[in-house]
Amino acid sequence: MEQSSNAPAQCDRRALPGLDPQVYAKWRASELGAITERIERRLMLELIGDVTGKRLLEVGCGDGALAVELAKRGAEVTGVDASERMIAAARERAREAGVPLALHLGPAEALPFKAEDFDMVVAQTILCFVADGSPAFGEIARVLKPGGRLVIGELGRWSSWAAERRVRAWLGSPLWQRGHFRTPGELKRLAEQAGLVPGPVHGAVYYPRIGIAARWMDPIDGVLGRVTKIGAAFLAISAEKPAVHA
Ligand SMILES: C[S@@+](CC[C@H](N)C(=O)[O-])C[C@H]1O[C@@H](n2cnc3c(N)ncnc32)[C@H](O)[C@@H]1O
Incomplete structure (x- = not known):
């Protein structure tokens, strides 16, 4: 695992209480988790599009589930995360899948990569644990090639x-006391402030946080996503770094 020299200290501060690879595995094994992950993954992959031959960075790659999928689809994938345990889990997942992943320990706010290094950057549910999204967006814009895209x-x-998660924070959940929930307008503004050109915001996961509700509403979740963003637990956006014209 490669890491920048001050990565451990920076990452210690960002360690998330109660969120480790085992918690993620348990979530995915539940009915609610499996349906929700599938719906979120479908929307992300739709926005990401064809990745064959692209140099792709996943920021906050966690245990590497999306990164491995993108590597299987032909991208040259690099993952970065602030948690050593998540990076170790991602390495194990890549080994089991037999795909190469370059993995780095590091914070989204100081990415250990040179400018204009990647064709695409993806990030999924990481800003929800970052109070000020501007530095991370600035770093993502820096490492994207002109004409490259963030999803x-x-x-x-x-x-x-x-x-519900706000209530859990009030009741003392250390994880959700660190939680941040964004509006479509905030996501667009963060992209614009970093010099990226955002497309439309898409919504998904409209059901309450109950397995049976997920099962019932699964077939119409995509339909709701075309109608409204209100009620969407998951929002996704694609934003382009303008190409440089001579
Ligand atoms: C909710 S998990 C999502 C993991 C993965 N993206 C997924 O969707 O399965 C959030 C991840 O972001 C990482 N993270 C949180 N804040 C970070 C930061 N400032 N820099 C880098 N990684 C961070 C956490 O360590 C964790 O792995």
């Missing part, structure tokens, strides 16, 4: 999931 998926503010 980011985040937790939406106007949903029952965000309301």
Whole structure:
């Protein structure tokens, strides 16, 4: 695992209480988790498009589930995360899948890569644990090549999931006391402030945080996503770094 010299200290501060690879595995094994991950993954892959031969960075790659999928689809994938345990889990997942992943320990706010290094950057549910998204967006814009794209998926503010997690924060959950829920307008503004040109915001996951509700509403979730962003627990957006013209 490669890391920048001050990465461990920077990453210690960002370690998320109660969120480790085992918690993620348990979530995915539940009915609610499996349906939700599938719906979020479908929207992210739709926005990401064809990645064959692209140099792609996943920021906050966690245990590497999306990164491995993108490597299987032909991208040259690099993952970076602030958690050593997540990076170790991502390395193990890549080994089991038999795909190469370059993995780095590092913070989104100081990415350990040179400018204009990647054709695409993806990030999924990482800003929800970052109070000020501007430095991370600035770094993502820096490492993107001109004409490159960011695809980011985040937790939406106007949903029952965000309301429930806010209540958990008030009741003392250390993880959700660190939680941040964004509006479509905030995601667009963060992209614009970093010099990126955002496309439309897409919504998904409209059901309450209950397995049976997910099962019932799964078939119409995509339809709701075409109608409204209100109620969406998951928001995703694609934003382009303008190409430089001579
Ligand atoms: C909710 S998990 C999502 C993991 C993965 N993107 C996914 O969707 O499965 C959030 C991840 O972001 C990482 N993270 C949080 N804040 C970070 C930061 N400032 N810099 C880098 N990684 C961060 C955490 O360590 C964790 O792996």
